[in-house]
Amino acid sequence: MVKERNTKQKAVILSAVQGTKTHPTAEQVHAMIADEMPNLSLGTVYRNLNRLAEIGKIRRISVTNSPDRFDGDLTPHHHICCTQCGRFCDFFDMEYNENLDRLIEAKSKFSSVRHETVFYGKCEDCKKFEMN
Amino acid sequence: MVKERNTKQKAVILSAVQGTKTHPTAEQVHAMIADEMPNLSLGTVYRNLNRLAEIGKIRRISVTNSPDRFDGDLTPHHHICCTQCGRFCDFFDMEYNENLDRLIEAKSKFSSVRHETVFYGKCEDCKKFEMN
DNA sequence: TTATATGCAAACCTTTTGCGGAACA
DNA sequence: TGTTCCGCAAAAGGTTTGCATATAA
Numbered sequence: 001m002v003k004e005r006n007t008k009q010k011a012v013i014l015s016a017v018q019g020t021k022t023h024p025t026a027e028q029v030h031a032m033i034a035d036e037m038p039n040l041s042l043g044t045v046y047r048n049l050n051r052l053a054e055i056g057k058i059r060r061i062s063v064t065n066s067p068d069r070f071d072g073d074l075t076p077h078h079h080i081c082c083t084q085c086g087r088f089c090d091f092f093d094m095e096y097n098e099n100l101d102r103l104i105e106a107k108s109k110f111s112s113v114r115h116e117t118v119f120y121g122k123c124e125d126c127k128k129f130e131m132n
Numbered sequence: 133m134v135k136e137r138n139t140k141q142k143a144v145i146l147s148a149v150q151g152t153k154t155h156p157t158a159e160q161v162h163a164m165i166a167d168e169m170p171n172l173s174l175g176t177v178y179r180n181l182n183r184l185a186e187i188g189k190i191r192r193i194s195v196t197n198s199p200d201r202f203d204g205d206l207t208p209h210h211h212i213c214c215t216q217c218g219r220f221c222d223f224f225d226m227e228y229n230e231n232l233d234r235l236i237e238a239k240s241k242f243s244s245v246r247h248e249t250v251f252y253g254k255c256e257d258c259k260k261f262e263m264n
Numbered sequence: 265t266t267a268t269a270t271g272c273a274a275a276c277c278t279t280t281t282g283c284g285g286a287a288c289a
Numbered sequence: 290t291g292t293t294c295c296g297c298a299a300a301a302g303g304t305t306t307g308c309a310t311a312t313a314a
Contacts, residue, residue, distance in 0.1 A: 005268055005313055026304080041271045046304060048269095062196040064248075067303055080242055093239045094232065104251050107225045110212055113253035116196075119236050121245035137288050137293055158279080173296045178279060180294095199278055 004051075012037055013048045017058050018072035023079070023088050025067040063088065063118060080119040084126035091119065136183075144169055145180045149190050150204035155211070155220050157199040195220065195250060212251040216258035223251065 016032045017024065024032065030045045049070050053060040059071040063081055069088060071079075076096030081088045101113040148164045149156065156164065162177045181202050185192040191203040195213050201220060203211075208228030213220045233245040 007269060044270055060196060062194045064192060064194040109256035110253035111259055113251055115249050115251040117247055117249040119245055119247040121242035124241035127243055139294060176295055
């Protein structure tokens with residue numbers, strides 16, 4: 001049986017991810033904490049982010065051509081990523097459709113289904129730039 | 133202006149991806165072609181897969197904890213990935229909802245929007261295994 | 265007290281890139 | 290014949306891991 005310990009590092013990492021809406025990469029989380037905990041190693045950041053994602057306290061999001069991002073906001077919402085500059089934002093104005101997960105469970109032999117939708121497009125700034 | 137050349141390598145790589153439903157990784161594409169073209173380098177496979185994805189002849193799919201996969205099937209469909217064993221399959225029994233893309237375009241300042249939905253769950257085999 | 269987590273650094277895996285030579289157009 | 294592409298190998302980038310030490314319980 002695995003006992004999970006409450007370390008200072010884990011707490012700080014969790015609250016860093018929960019306290020931002022920037023969907024930081026592991027490297028960015030590490031940088032955010034650098035002042036508060038200068039000796040924190042990047043490996044520990046990765047280990048904790050992975051654990052926190054496994055137990056569902058944060059989300060881990062894979063994006064094409066970009067390191068993984070972490071999101072402390074567990075309310076169902078989608079993300080949109082600029083294919084040009086990589087800008088990555090929340091998109092809340094659309095419901096997470098849980099029915100899709102139930103439908104998949106019904107039609108496939110998978111269980112505990114959830115889904116991750118990432119929208120890709122060209123953001124305002126990159127569009128402008130293309131005009132010139 | 134960029135002139136795209138029709139090399140033997142590119143043709144073989146494209147038809148390899150188009151000729152399978154296994155969503156191969158670059159490494160797997162390379163292996164699939166090894167008999168036919170023993171000197172083909174992995175770098176060339178990557179370069180061509182990227183180009184083919186850029187011009188929309190194939191799809192490139194990013195998955196958590198797995199190398200990128202390539203799909204020659206352009207008909208809109210979703211994918212489902214086992215969080216345990218990484219098994220990755222098509223899921224056709226659900227429409228690609230293009231309205232979502234139009235909705236995002238309307239509500240955000242992004243253009244040329246498309247989306248990629250990956251379902252995650254536990255596959256039949258892994259479920260069985262857990263029971264024991 | 266002892267199992268789990270950390271820091272550090274090395275290793276790993278995937279993907280990209282620089283270069284000189286090959287080959288499309 | 291001029292570019293674009295290839296093969297090779299090295300490097301880059303992101304992430305994981307082994308080990309000795311520190312620390313939570």
